[in-house]
Amino acid sequence: MVDLVYGLGITDILRDFPAHFRMLTKYVSIKLFKSKPFIYGSADIINVCNLHCSHCYWWKTRRNEKDELSVEDWRTIIKNTFKKHHVYVVTLVGGEPLLREDVIRTFCDEMPRRVCVVTNGTYPLPRLKNLYFYWVSLDGTQQIHDSIRGKGSYEKTKKNILNYVKGPDRNGKPAWKDIWITMTINSFNYKTIEDLVSEWKGVINKIGFQFHTPFGDNDPLWLPYGEIRNQVVDTLIQLQKKYPDFIMNTQRQLELMKGSWGGVSNTPIDCPSWAILSLDHKGQTKHPCCIGSSDPNAIKPICEKCGIGCYSILVAQGLNNK
Known part of the structure; x- marks a missing residue:
């Protein structure tokens, strides 16, 4: 089956035509009437993670709350938020969402084929009939990844990915199409980009890149704007031209990453933060964006x-905050 857009073939598009049509009408209303509808969704379905990654935004805004919402709580939230606003795709994050497989299955039941799961991949990846795909986080090759996420984490993640892709077809597609890798580029791992692409090209479906976003001015992981960052972006663009079916970023999106495009200080300006309905583990709306917090006193991303x-791709598509 030929993938036309974001891993979807013509059969997928026709089967879920109402959802695609609603998304198209939202884009039209944005362009013609300057409306600001929710297009996508994000939910922190758990307030626990088995890793403590050095670059992770979640630990910077996490509240020390042990109680979690039940499956039925989440079912109600799904109906009253994401389904009410006809959100196209919801991305489930955490913490580590695979620690709440019951909630993931609830989302997949309520929003079939429109649920992505962002995972560190250290737990076996369950085969879910109505899942869209897995976003598995890898932060470079093994040594660098482990320096960020903990010794042995890369080996666990790689094993779980390979075990999954060896499995049978799902919904008529080979299992490897379910696996997408996401790499957050920072000052420690940027030299491993090409090696990571080489290792996983032909093994999984796609890879996407973004850059580390700091919450403070002296964050050593932030790769500053300038010559080195420009070279990294140029390398990504060349890789995208070489592997257009593997690297999901567009050239326009990557070019944005050479400089400031989102806002001023902690305030979104051009960034269409309104386009993603982002909820925390309590079902409360996060601000100013999906890596923010529902707590108005929490530290904010710069x-x-x-x-x-997820926001820069929208800007590259012509959406903004005006």
């Missing part, structure tokens, strides 16, 4: 140093 992929 918008003028933003490297987030």
